[in-house]
Amino acid sequence: MDYKISPSRASHKHLAAKKGPVRIAVVTVSDSRTPETDTNGQYLSRQIQNSGNILAKYVIIKDDPGQIDEVMDKLGDEEIQIILFNGGTGIARRDTTFDVITHRYEKTLPGFGELFRWLSYEQVGSSAMLTRASAGVFRGMVIFSTPGSHAAVQLAWEKLIAPEIQHLAWELQR
Numbered sequence: 001m002d003y004k005i006s007p008s009r010a011s012h013k014h015l016a017a018k019k020g021p022v023r024i025a026v027v028t029v030s031d032s033r034t035p036e037t038d039t040n041g042q043y044l045s046r047q048i049q050n051s052g053n054i055l056a057k058y059v060i061i062k063d064d065p066g067q068i069d070e071v072m073d074k075l076g077d078e079e080i081q082i083i084l085f086n087g088g089t090g091i092a093r094r095d096t097t098f099d100v101i102t103h104r105y106e107k108t109l110p111g112f113g114e115l116f117r118w119l120s121y122e123q124v125g126s127s128a129m130l131t132r133a134s135a136g137v138f139r140g141m142v143i144f145s146t147p148g149s150h151a152a153v154q155l156a157w158e159k160l161i162a163p164e165i166q167h168l169a170w171e172l173q174r
Helices: 007-018 039-050 065-076 098-102 110-130 150-173
Strands: 023-027 054-061 082-086 136-140 141-146
Touching: 007 098, 023 039, 039 054, 039 065, 039 082, 039 150, 065 098, 065 141, 082 150, 098 136, 098 141, 110 136, 110 150, 141 150
Parallel strands: 023 054, 023 082, 082 141
Antiparallel strands: 136 141
16 A cells, blocks of 8 residues: 655655664463463564664463563563563453553554554454454553454554554654
8 A cells, every 4th residue: 555654754764764773562361371372472582683673571370460560560560662462352241451451551542442443344354353453652652552363463563563662663753
């Protein structure tokens, strides 16, 4: 898709690039994945390193409200600029990631969820409406929360997150 980059957006991206690598945490929310079976964590770790940014933390936690709250607090005390949560965004009884995370947002970025569902619709059709993918600001960090399917994580990273990561981190410091 071709779109025009405004002079101010180009200027922001240029200034953001000068700030250097972004410190990113990856949190996989799953009751069954391990470091060996977590293809999303492995994929995101590679992508972060290949993009010249820093994988500051990688954890796997259960889809449990207490564990989600705890990891948010711990990461909020570290020098992390972006947190990438994957898993627990559906509507099943056990899916609590969205509920915990969005309750703690200080600012929301509704465009992320809207764009994610729109792009997902092209891949999975009307099932895209079942995801509660979201993004927001918490303690000076941008948090992204995506479904746990590998296709969803890859879509979010490649189409939405990676192209804006430095810009997002820069905006938080302004």
